[in-house]
Every structure is written in C-alpha cells, then in structure tokens.
Amino acid sequence: MTQPVRMAIGAAWRLALLWLWIGLLGHKLGPVPPPGKFFSPFQGFWRNAEIRSPKGHDVSASGLLNSVSLKYDHRGVPHVFSDDLQGMFFAQGYATARDRLWQMDIQSRAGLGRLSEVMGSDLLRFDLSRRRLGMASSAQADLEEMQKDSLTNVALMAYAAGVNAWIATLKRADYPLEFKLLDYAPEPWTPLKSVALLKNLQWTLSKGTDDVALTRTLEKFGSEFFSELFPLRNPGAEPILPSEIFSVRAPFDTATSGPLSVRADSDPPLRTTNDYSASHPPPGAGGISPFPPPQPGSGSDNFAIAGTRTASGHPILGNDPHLDLSLPSIWYEVQLQGGAINGYGVSVPGLPGIVIGFNSHAAWGVTNGMDDVFDVYKLRFQNDSLTHYWWNGRWRETKFVLDTISMRGGKTVIDTQLWTHLGPVPVKSGEQSLDANVPALHAVQWIALQPSNEIGAFLRMLSAKDYGDFRTAIRSLHCPSQNFVFIDSGDIALTHQGRIPVKRFGQGRTVLRENDSDFDWSTYIPDSLLPSAYNPARGWLSSANQEVTDSSYPYYLGSGFYPSERAGRLHRLMEATNGADISSAWEVMLNNQSLRAEQSLPLLLGCMDSVSMSPNAQEAVKLLRHWDGRYHATEAEPALFDLWWKRFYTKVWDDDFEGDTLHYAWPSHPVTRALLASNPNSDWFDDIRTPRREKACDLVRGALEEAVQSSLQTGNGSFTAWNQVHPLSIPHLLRLAPLGTGKLSGDGCAECLNAQRGSHGPSWRMAVELGKTPVASGGYPGGQSGNPGSPDYDAFVTNWLTGKPYRLLFLMRPDEQPDSIAYTLTLKGSK
Template sequence: MHRGLRWAGFAAAALVALLAAASCGGYLYLRLSTSPQTNGTLELEGLRRPAEVVREPSGVVHIRAADEHDLFFALGVAHAQDRLWQMEFQRRVGAGRLSEVLGRAALEQDRFLRTFGFYRAARSAYRSLGPEGRAAVDAYVAGVNAYLRTDPGLPLEFRLLGYEPEPWRPADVLVWAKMMSFDLSANYESELERYRLRARGLEPPRIAELMPPYPEDGPVILPEGGGASPQAERQAEALLRLRRSLPVSLEASNNWVVSGRRTESGAPLLANDPHLGLGVPPLWYLAHLKSPTLEAVGATLPGVPGVVIGRNRDIAWGVTNVGADVQDLYVLEEARDGRGYRYRGEVRPYRVREERIEVGDGEDVTLRVRETVYGPVVSGVVDAPGARPLALRWTSLEPEDRTIEAFLGVNRAGGWEEFNEALRLYKAPSQNFVYADEEGNIGYVAPGKFPVRREGHSGLAPVPGDGRWDWEGSVPFESWPRALNPREGFVVTANNKAVPDSYPYRISLEWAEPYRAERIRRMILSAGRLGVKDMVRIQQDRRSLLFEDFRPVLEDLGPLGPRARQWRERLLRWDGDARPGSREAALFEAWYTELTRLPAREVGRRYWDEPRYLLRAMRRGDRSCRPSGGRGDCLRFAARALERALERLGEEVPEWGAAHRAVFEHPVLSRTPLARFAGREVAAGGDAYTVNVGPYDPASFRMDSGPSYRQVVDLSPEGRSLYVIPMGQSGSPLSGHFDDLLGLWSGGGYLRMRTAGYEADDALTLRPAR
C-alpha cells in the first residue's frame, strides 16, 4: 500500500518445511492455538474495572468500559486478539526492522524507512502529547501487553517465522500514523518526477503539457473560499500564475454530506469510502466503543486507539485526502570534503546518525544518515537523478505531532465548535473532513499544518537548499478551509481542488482528476430528495466519465480492421457503466491503457496516465505522435491502440471482472507457497476515475487498492446507518472471520452500524487480575 516500498518475502523452502510440520495432527494444534478467547472471563493486569468485549456474528466488536482508560485498554486487547500479526508487521515497517525477521530481502526497505526516520518521529510525537493523549496511548499499550502476558496462541506468521512479539511501546502506536501520513503525502514523489523529466531534457512548458493543471471548470470543494479571511492580494495573484502549470495528484477517496433540505427524512446523510491498499488483513477494524465520556462507532486502525471514521452520539464525520503539499526537496551544495553543505552563506556540518539494521540471515548493516536543517538526506534511497544530495522537509518528521489527540477529541465532540476545537491539534496528513450532526448542521474543514512558502517557490520541484526557499510559517487555524451549512446544501470531496484561486494561501498545486467529484455532484443534483438507498447507489456507481470524454475520439479514429470496426460500434453504443460483467468495459480500459503509452519514449515510462494530456493530443496533435505530430497521426495511434487492445484481450473479449481482479495479498505469505491459502481475489468493476473506484496495474489489470471501508450514516432519529470492510475482522486465515465480509463488500452489501439491538455471538468479560 505504500508507494515506493516493495514488501519482501522470505525463503520458500523453510516455509514449506514448517507448513509440513504443522499438517495433519499438528494442524489441529495450530488451529486451536491461534484461536483467541472470545467467551467467558479473562483476567488481565492493568485493567481497573471489568469491561465487556462483545462480538456480533459478523465479528464486529462492541466494547463497554467504566472509563476511557479501560475502554482503550480493552480495544488494545481486542485488536491484539484479531490482528496481532498485522500490528506486529505495521510497527516493524515503521521502525525499519523487517530485515530482522525477513532477512536480506527486506534490507532495501529498511534502509529507506530508517533514512526517513519514521520511528524517531513517532517517539518524538509521543513526548509532545498532552496528558489525555498520553493516557490514551498508554492505556492502549497496556492492554496489548496485558494480552501478550496471558501467553496466547500466536498467529500463524509468528510460528512460521519462528519468533515471538516484543512488548508494545507507545511509539509503536504512533508510528503507523506516520506511515499513513507518508502514504497520503505524495508531493515529494511528484517533485522527483519533475526533476527526472528535467534531467531528461524536457523544458517546463512541455512538462506542463504532459502533466496538465486542474481544469478551470472542474468542481471545487469550497467554491466560495470557505472560512479563510482575505489576505494580501499580491499573494493570491502570485498563486493564480503558479496554478497554470500544475500536475495532478493520484490519491483517491470519496466523501460527501447532504443537509436535511435534500433528504427524505429531513436529517443529514453522510457517506465516505477511503481508497487505500487492499490486503490481508484489511486496513480497518469495525468497532463500537462506549464509556461514560466517549461513545463512537465506525472504523478503527489496529494498533491505534479510537475511531478514525464514523459517528458518536451527536456527530458523524468522514475523511478523504486533501493532497496538501507538506513536503519539499532541497538540492544541497555540498562542501568539498563532503562533510557539510552550504546554507545561508556558511558551511553547515551534517548531523550524522547511525542506524544499526539487524539482518536475520546475514551480517548486520550500519547505515549512516545525514541530517540537515531541513531533514534527512534521502537521495541515496529514492530514485533521484544527478549526484547532488537531496534533503527532505516534511511536516510529519517534525518533533511535535498531536494528531492522535485530535481524532480522540473528534470522538468526544458534541457539535461543530467542539469538532473544530478538537481539530486544532491536527497536523498531518491533512484530510477533507465532512461533518453532520443531530441538530441538522453539515460542514467541512481541512485541518493540518500547511507550510507558507515565499513567492516564487511553487513546491512543484526541488529547490536549492541554501536558505533562500525556507518555509515562512504555516496557515493559521482560523484560516483553514472550512464551511458550515453551505448554500448548496451539500459538500462533495473526492481529492479534487479544495479551494478557489482567491483563497490567500497555497494548500496544494496538485489535485486529483475531477471525474469522481463531478459524477457524485451530478447524481446528488439529479436525485431529488435522497435516502440511504440513494447514498448507497452513488457509492456503488461505476459510470465512467473518462469514457464520456474519450467517446468522441472513438468516432474519429483512423483506419480500422473489420474486428476493430465492429467493436468500435459496440463501444459507441455502450452506456459507460464499467460493471464487472461488461465486455465493452474490458475493451475500453484496455484501449485507454494502450493510449497511455503515447509519450513512453519521451518520458521514460511505459505508461503515462494523464487523461487531459491524452485528450489534448487526440484533439490537437502532439509531438509524441509520429511522424509529424499532427492530429491525424494521433488518431492513427489511437486506432492502432484499439487494435492492440483487442490483440491483448484475445479472440474473445472477456468480461471486465474476469480480467480486472481485486487482489488481497498477505504482505509476507503472498511470496510463498502459502499465497493461495492466505490471499483472495474477486471480480471487480470500475477504474481509477469511477466513484466505485477500481484502479489497476496497466500491465496486468490487477487491482490492489480501492474502497478500504464504506459507510453511510443517517442522522435521523430512526437512522439506518451502514458500514463494511473487505475481507473480515480476523487476520487469521484459520478463522471464520478471515474473509466472511468479502462477498458482502464485493457485491455492494453492507452491515448495519449498530450501537444497540445487535445480536451477540460471543461475549468476553475482562476482569482486573487478582
């Protein structure tokens, strides 16, 4: 799920031997020893008063406790019971300690992770927390460790790898938040892409053609500018000039909220489906938490206390990635002796930290990481052209980070003011929060630390690290983008442009293509009064506006063979619904993939997925279309692309779901003979630009990211709220809850989001140890 990181496997022969040892009679022992206790009574050290952990037949967990300490303690127990290996893997990823258990195959990843310093940042973040934040983290850690001290049967992965987990530490909780922030902060990668293209000899105007800016008529989340106070006009005018040559972010998630003026019940409705990595086990864990001071239900992250997305007694919220530009790369002018760099007229020595990486099947490695005033030198672990060092500045690597406290505050918030005040502590990754409450209000806010750059520094490409382009502070809390009860009666976010050009600060110059946002807006505006079923229909929609844009190209294609002509006519009659059973969808996606090969020679990439660049080429011509670069040459390229797509698909064009598979792989076992045992795949529809998103690897059509969680919250008194995750609540392939939700998720189904009146399949009472 993390860009640029390749999760490693380990020796298949050793696993085969271990699996053989666990077979037959050993299999029964393995199965029983990895089944957590979910009924009866469990005594635990560190618990203050009894707490209940009740599981529905679906595996959804309800936790009731006498106070927040015991609530988060019990959540730590429940997470560890169902997702201990996932939690272990996540903290090893964040700490750069994969090589200890996976060997030399993971050394490259550990070098990357240690260089960035995620775990150092997590330790620092813990020290910066206030008393309530520390108490929540400490209680959660105490719960995990209390469970480990009961000597539970360990998950399969520990047994196959031959080690036991260490006790949990507070930084283990906070490091996964750092990894999530990394996954949702892509700007340094787009800076590197631009840097690489310049190194290939491409000039800025050509790069702007290849990576076109957000369309002027694309939907804006806050078209009226939100709650930001007007600031210097020259600053806004400078931003207008910069935005004419901007790239597009690839992050993807949807949320929207509709006021009671537009709903059947007269109460708000809120929907959210964050698009993240699909894997084994799933990223999220469904839970209902209840104590006298906090009650919330929704999606939790194993390894972290609290509900991240969901609702409490009074409010509901959902998040998508803003795509804020919170990273900058700085090109250093190194001193002759290589021990320092020039900064503000003098040579500053590097601060060097040594990282010792233990390697399970080889010699330990000592990594020397150079630190600068900006942050670590990363050019040795990223794909950067040239010999000059690159240093990274990123808000998530700064010493203070109280984002986890912001989420806990949102869990407790009773209204709009408390919700905003809770988010005051939010740092990264910046998210588009949509909001609704029992009083009928809806709202939006984008919190976070947004750097303020001086005029002339776009943040789009690396700049000299000599002090001239240092950040000049951050956007104040009062000027964050926000709106309460907007005039339209709804807010839609799909990683599209968040603020208008008149907004006085530069949140980002990179936004996702507007197809998903535009489709959601169309469906809301055409629906009349909406109910829960309408929200589900929108969330499940696979109508392709990408096809709508490229359909005229099909009409103008150059010469085609008989089979291609026949299929072109079928595509022209197609309604654009990229459902799994559609053969037209399969051909369109294969054709579009072939089109993305147009500038391959120029950019040095096999595929170049920039729809507006490709459309411009088909309408006006492009120098990548040979021989002359005229429109006719581009249309002939598009005709050949349709022929190549048919060749790729074979004599009989398959249904889209047969070629396009949502793949759920185990991060370690997928590279072993146990892959089929631990992994799953299902037919999928959609593409990267449909609301029900279905992004895929263009070389294989495999989909390994998508809707990682779906929720629809009804704020009416009799509300019928819904949620679902793929796979299941348990991370064990031997559990009945390993994949029991996969069919529901892939078929467009949901579970009821209940806080009362649910069926109890298992009930475990946690008691303080005597």
C-alpha cells in the same frame, strides 16, 4: 573393537543423528518455516485452524482498573462498554490484539524500520529507507509530544496495556499463523509502536511526490513545454470548495473575519500567478536510479448531504477511502463506549480511537488532502566528508547520527544518518538510491517529521457533539492532511485540515536548488484560514482528492491533486440528490459510471465518422456508440474503451518520451483529453519517428485497431470482458498468494466512484444518517479476524464485491442485548 565400545559409538552416533534431526527441523530452511515446529499439530500451524466459534467468558486482566464488557456481534465486531476511558482503551487494545496481533506487530516494525530483525537482511534496504527518512526518530519525537496531552497519554498507555494483557495469555501454539511462518515471537507492545503505525499512514498518504520525474521532464523539454502540459491545476478541475461556498463562515470562528478576508499582502510573500517550478529550472537530476514513477491513485470519496435534500430531513454522510487493499484488512471495526464517549467506526489496528465513524451526535469521514508537504532540496556540500552544507550564504554544520540495526541471525549494522536543519539527507554519494524521489545528497523537508499529535484528533472526534467540537478536535491533526466531512443532526461541514507550509505557487513541485531561508518552511497556513464550509446553501459537500479550492484562494497547497473525474461524477450525483436516504447514499459509492469515458469517448468516436475500418473495429465502434460509460465486470465495452483510450494516450506521448515512464512524468490524461478537444492538429500528436505528419485522429484510429486486436486476443476471438483485463484481488500483507483472495471479478474502475483497480480500491464504505439514533451501513474487504484459518478472515469480501452493505449495530446502552450479539467477553479489573 570391543562390544561395549561398539555399542557406545553406536549410541553416540544415534544421539548425534537425533540432535541433528531436531536441530534441522527446528530452524528455518531458507523461506521455509522450521518444519518440526510448523507441522506439529500441537504447536504449529494446525493450531490456527479455527474449529469452533468463540464463546463468552471472563478474563482476569492485569493492568485494568475496572471491569469491561466486550459484546461481540455476529460479524465479530467488539462493542466495548467501560465505566472509564482507561478501561475503554485497554479493551480496544485487547480486542484488536486478539484479532490482529501479527498485523499490528509487522506494520509497527515497518514504520520503525525494524523488519530485518525478523525477516533478515533482505529487508535491510527497506529498513534503511524508513530510518534514513527519519521515521523512527520522528516517531519518538511524536510520542513525546503526545505524552504531553493527558487524554492521548491515557489512551496510548491503556491501549498498550490491553495489547500486552492479550500477549500474556499466549503460548507458542497460540501465536498468529504469520509468527509461525516467519518463526519469531511477539514482543511487548509499547506506545511507540502505536505512533509507528501513524508514521506508516503519513508515509502512505503524504509522501507521494513526483518531484524527481517532473524535474527530469522539465530539464528535457524546457519551461514552455512544462507550463503548457503540466499546469498547476488539472484541466476541468471542479474544486472541493469553490469560492461561492468557501465564503460561508463557520459559526465557531469569531477570531477572524472569515476566509474571504484573507489577503496576500497581509501574509508572507506567496502569491504569484506563474508556476514557480517552471520559471526556475531545477538542478540536474541525472544519474538517479530509475524507479517506477508514482501513478495517480484512485483516491477516496466522501460527501455530506444536508437535511433539505434527504427524505427524513436529517443529514446523511458517506465515506469511502480507497487504499491499497490487504488481508488482514486495513481497518478494524469497533464500538467504543467509556466515560462520555460512545462511538462506532473503523480503527487502524494498533492505534487507539476511531479514524472514520460516528457517535450519537455526529459522524465524520475523510479523504486524503493531497497537499505538497514533502520537498526535496539539492544541497551543495563543502567536501566529500559532508560535514558542512551551503545555506543562506554560509556553510552550516551537518549533524551525523549513528543508528544501529540488528538483523535476524545476530548481525548488526551501524549506519550513519545525515541531518540538516531542513531534515534528513537519506542518500549519501555513491550509494544506491533508497527512494525514487530522493536522489543522493538531497535533503528532505517533510511535515511528518515535525512533532505533532494526530492520535489526539482521533480520540477527540469520538466525543464531538457539533462542528465546533469537531474543529477543535481535529486541530492537532497535522499530517497527513485530510478533507473531513462532518454531519450532526442538522448541519453539514467540510474542513481541509493539516499543517501546510506557506510557499510560492509551484514551489517544491520540482527539486529545489535554492539554498537559502526563503525556501525553508517558516510559516504555515493558519488553522482559521484553512479551507472549510459549513451548511452551504447548495445542500451538499463532497471531496474526491481533487483541487481543494479555486484560484481565488491565496495560498498554494500543491499540484498533485487528482483529476476531477471521480469528483465530477460525485458533483453531478450530489446536485441531482433529492429525498436521499441511506440506501441512495450507499448507491453513490457504488456508482460505476466513468466521467473519463463520458468526456473522452465522444472525442474518440468523433474521429471515426466516415472512415474505413476493419470489420472488427466497426463492430467495436457500434458497441461503444451505445455504451453508457458504466463499468460492468462482464461487459466488453469498458474493456474496449479502456484499451482504446490507453493505446491512444501512449501513442501521443510515447515518441516524445521514448517510452520511458520510469524517469519522466508524462502529461496527465485530462491534459491529453483537453489537447485532443482543443487542438487536434497540435504538433504533440505528430509521431516524430515517422516521416508523415500525424494528427490526433490518425492516432485515435490506429489506437482503435490495436485495442480491438488486443481485446480479441484476450477474449479468444470475441471482445474480452472488463474483468479479464481488469482482475481484482486482495493480497496478504506478506504477498503469499494462498493467504490472499486470488482473482476476483467486480464492477468499477479507477476513475469511477466504485474505484476498483487491481488490489487498490474501496477500503471502508460507510453511510450514516443522524436522526434520533444513528442509522449506519458499512462494509470493508476482509473480515474482523486476522487469522487465515478463521472463516472471519475474509467473511466480508463477497458483500464488498457485490456492494451489499451491512447494517452497523450501534448500541446506545450497555444493557442492550439484541439477538445479533453472539457472545460477551468480560475483562476483570484488578482494582
């Protein structure tokens, strides 16, 4: 071989090596981001390491009509000042994208079932579960509905333009960290993406149902058992709006003669005293893949205190929505001033407007309404081709819709969706179930699939001056139904708002087998008859996801309301309120005293009188006899009680359900407590696996010895502290541990008003007093920045954990320039 040839081969070989090196390091290696791109200090993750605080400057923004100022305070909250609404929503989009672009992108993809596009085939089943449920198609239908409303349309378009103006400034090196980790680029924002975020909210807050698990339980144990242990109302329920305050007529509504005039005979057939689901056994639910059953969440709290009970004479509002916590945080704090609007509060990143907040005249807050607006129907199909299903005595045609899913790597999946007049059939025969609550060949009827304009409500609340304005504003909120508390400078109100189908009592609690229009949703509870109260004489209103009304209300709302454990505590605190101020309102949200402990502990301790116990159990009983029911992180008593009660609860039902919490719904804690209190010799306390006949106290004593052992084991010989058995954490959205907070220690419990539970809990505490100018405190677990390389990513976590509030800076005029403003960003309009 000649020298030139040798050299040429050598050059070619080295060029090939270089090409391979660049290629290898430029692509993802499994879950590892492309090393060349990622570790480059010029393009990669290092560029997300924030090294200096942002400074004020001017930005020329394409698509903006008039210039807008964004004054950022020291906590990173933008205060938007615009002459018009277009500029205000544009700036909101720009500011939110500047801090939270990746969160907005990934959550909108989740809503539309587009995660596999960027995360690969592992997410295909997730995408299918969203798409087959109709979320993507209903987002489009919602958008069309919203575009009919000029305010919503302006907001959606301006918000998208603002997000896109921010994206246009980005080079690859500027992309948020997670785009680099997952190796993809942001795409232009559209109004549809905003609606997709709303679909996520609806999915989280209105789809929760245990229809299938309840169905299995009913089948296994029969109607008598079901009626006794799965009552439609929780034992000891303390409704949000009992009849003595629900009869208060709101002044804005003169079209009806008030809620008390509602009569069953003037409306569709709906009133029965029996539980429909118990008397109508559902179809077989065997063969459904086991999924963890929905657990009762720790819900949310809100309250309004009338001026008669406050020190200043002005109403005070508190709100604390408890949600699955994440970093970047669920909420983004913002002040919006534009046109006649000047509001402050928290927004959902990606949605224009403010969800929970206040303006100069009014304040509002929400808890989830918990109505049953998700029904599952077992359908009979004519044959395996599924072209027709039986309904109303005849075969109706199934609609087939082709759906294309593009996955990362270029692969495309064509999926066929099945639709009935009720809604989608998410799982076909022979397919693995996509959802615990929707078996194969079952149709879903879900209120979120009906076109509506919830975003319009978030926008109109901003300019509400009184309760009449507010009721008008929230009228377009159909799903998820919410308990809105409201105050203005002199009034308090609470409204249960949502679109709720008229059903028989208990209808849709279990899987429906009736295939006729009697069980279709055809009428809805009229807005004017939705439960509400305005300036009740007692001087306070509150909600905590419990039953909305007492049994005098003629409509069925559902049976999935949370037990009145937090609600009961809140009621007691409200009743005792006198001379309240914003600090005492804040303290209500931090209350760590558990009503479950207060009600259950005496029953447990009652079994321990004059009985022989191990020395450790004696010590535990001694401690618990002096415990006040407060859940402090470093104390042993909350852990002892929690372990004891849960061991007892498991012992009661474990034998009957053979330990199967996956397939069956177990009786609730309040039902178990009520049984212990009223009938300690009940057969249900007998462990059917043993020859002897146990009574409740036998189980209580056994449970205590086990709890004590468990506590000593965890505590290495001494009783373990609550924070050891109940660690808290706030995970990153991708569940990458180093991007989350790690293990945290804090007071509170799931049944406490300070509802800390694992990575679920208070997501935005807010207290507002409306005097001449609003005075407000707030705080959420996270920080304004979505960048893990910024100190503002988790800056609020310590205050949140210790319950220390931030005083919220509400600027009345654009020319105000207090010291707490760190810098100003000016978006220059193109007009």
